[in-house]
Amino acid sequence: MEKIVLKNVVKIFGDSPKKALHMLQEGDSIAEISKKTGNVVGVADVSFSVNEGEIVVVMGLSGSGKSTLVRCINRLFEPTSGGIYVDGQDVCALGTKELREFRRRKFGMVFQHFALFPHRKVVDNVEFGLEIQGVDKDQRREKAEKSLEMVGLKGWGEKYPGELSGGMQQRVGLARALALDPDILLMDEAFSALDPLIRRDMQDELINLQHTMQKTIVFISHDLDEALKLGDRLVILKDGAVEQIGTSEEILTKPATEYVRKFVEEVDITKVLTAETIMKKSEDVAYLGSDGPQTALRKMKKNAISSLFVVNRDHTLAGILFVDDVRRLADQGETDLEKAMRKDIKTVSADTPAHELFPIMQDISYPVAVVNEQNKLKGVIVKGLLFSAIAERGGE
């Protein structure tokens, strides 16, 4: 379901936005408009939608209009033209009072430099949104404590923001937004001001929280690695306009423009490609109980491989067969494959990044099985596949 819809949103800063808008519609460049009218085009005709429970990362370099765009969604900036719809409601049509009400109900916002109120204790910061809504003291304290616990800051409520480290401060910022239990989180470069290590922690934490919360999140970032990690989909902006919208996979493998392609080149491909994107899905397997040694040998021969994974009836992984063992089994006239099967094999989950696959594959002589949480076989990765996947995407 579409939660947020942006239609042809334009934001122009300056004193003659109408003229600039007209020029923009005529197809004049942003530089030209700026030179002729002195107006700055922040967002130039952006359309996309965000589905319920989805994380969409709006990515671009500084000056690409991404922060302006997110502020248009809750109308901290008044869009010059275009439409913004949240749950089907035209946000631009709301009056001052309705807009305030709408912001209180729908949005939680997290800011790049945390925007914590230095004169209020941590818990009072977290309570801020509830206080604005007029929730009574006991109830908001309870919600604030719960929210602090969610972000791992239980017991820090009585401190002042100035006494906390950067990473903790942003947890407070996140807790403040979550305390309202809003449908939508707007996160404006929320992790950009943090150290790389802490940033990674916070990203992981957000992913974890999102598993349980299922919020609709618009995340602003200038860091492609972060965008690829967090985003279900990415919107790449340049000079206020959309360059490409798509999943990480689409952005990486099918960059729509030269600009995106250059961007993608910078990415460490081994951190982005996961086992799931590399693996071969339709590998032949042997079925325990129904297949005998001859069938297994035939399957190996057909695929020109020297080992074969064995699965149970419900497709859960049972083990692996090596060609020599199976041949010996056949010579002995045995029919039960299980006798030749090795069970202590390495498996990985679908979201294991490629760079973690290297050491695993170095240790073993057979392919790696990719399984899901129920231990069902999803695919197979052989060494050659890993190298060719990386060469294909990263080595251009």
Add this chain to the structure above:
Amino acid sequence: MNLDLPRVPIGPTIEATIDFLVEHLAFATRAFSAVADQGLRFLESTMMAVHPIILVVVATVLVFFLTRKRGVTVFTFLGLGLIWNIGLWSAAVTTLSLVVVATLIAIIIGIPLGIISAISDTVYRIVRPILDFMQTLPAFVYLIPAIPFFGLGRVAAIFATVIFSMPPAIRFTNLGIRQVPKELTECADAFGADRWQKLIKIQLPLAKTTIMGGVNQTVMLALSMVVIAAMIGAGGLGGEVWRAIQRLQPGAGFEAGIGIVILAIILDRVLHQLATKD
């Protein structure tokens, strides 16, 4: 050569305006008069009702609890004791009362004006040149229009003092609120705070230090003006100085001057401490 241009009628216009205002604003001047006069009487009579020694001790204890500093506390005790000792107690009480009343009125008008000019750029554009004008005009000039409104005496002195000391209260309030980081006010907006909530919960608390700095300046300006206002009959320590000048008594003039300095230092230290607390 004499150019035969008509003289620009600044003086006559001002006089005509004042005449007009005196005639038509009688209700306002009467109200101001009543407030200022009642306030003064109340303060003065309260302070004079107790023995100076008690008041010196009370003031000293108060200063200690406000500042928690030994130096200022000792200074307060010795300074006020000296004022009493050299026979300037009642003059000092009058001066202090004048300062308190004038400052209160200046703050009550000045801080809201500062808030409004911080919120509205239009108001600020109008207020700023007026403030510049008020602060550069020589202090004595304020005394003149005060007389037709209120006649010679203490109310006229308070009026002139209020006008003279108000600008920093307005300016610093405006500055303090405008200095609140944009991200914080934006955050308040994003959470759906209305203007009043934003002001009370975020802007004013964060502007507090700056506003208190303005209040400090207002008090100091009020003190200096109250002394000058002795010329139109304000009395107090300024009155002692004024009398000493007329009678050529440098000793008495100096004593009164020292009394003013003592008051100024105590007020400044206490207010400074209040402004920078937490």
